[in-house]
Amino acid sequence: MNAARVVIVEDEFLVAIQLEDIILDCGHAVVATVPDVASVEALCEAPTVALVDLNLRDGPTGPGIARLLCERYGTRIIYVTANSGQIGEPASTAVGVVHKPxxxxxxxxxxxxxxxxxxxxxxxSELQPLGNEALLLRAG
Structure with missing residues (x-):
């Protein structure tokens, strides 16, 4: 497995730090932690993977951020949330949901x-599939 460039989409500081610790321990790089839509525009590097919460500093903007990262960079999306019912239409590169905690x-x-x-x-087992999971991504 190659090292990934990961963006953390999370507005809770302690949760973001916990995710960063896990990512770095796995040998991956954290390219940014973004707490809102405006911060996504400041990304300097295309992320391979995004860990995306739904309810952020500027409201329930996580699903839109996930779709933006998917469209702009082809980023693979992992939703990390306690509110998976709020995803709506998932990003086409979404691979599933990890529920908080x-x-x-x-x-x-x-x-x-x-x-x-x-x-x-x-x-x-802790990565729950989405209703219209990106099967093309998994099919290679």
Missing amino acids: FSRAAIEDAIAYALDDTLTVRRP
Whole structure:
């Protein structure tokens, strides 16, 4: 598995720090932590993976941010939220939802799954599929 460039879309400081710690321990890079839509425009590097909360500093803008990252960069989306019913139309590159509160293993496994182009990594049990999951992404 190659190292990923990960963006954290989260407005709760302690949760963002916890996610950053997990990502760095896995050998991936955190390109940014963005708490709102305006911060997405400041991204200097295209993220490979995004961990996206839904309710952010500027309201329920996470789903829109996920779609923007998908369209602009082809970023693979992992929703990390307690409110998965608010996703609406998921980004086409979304691989699933990790529910809060999450475990370290759930985040590690979800990122490994999102990065697996060989289809050798099994879907982690804590990564819940979406209604219209990006099957083309998983089909290679």
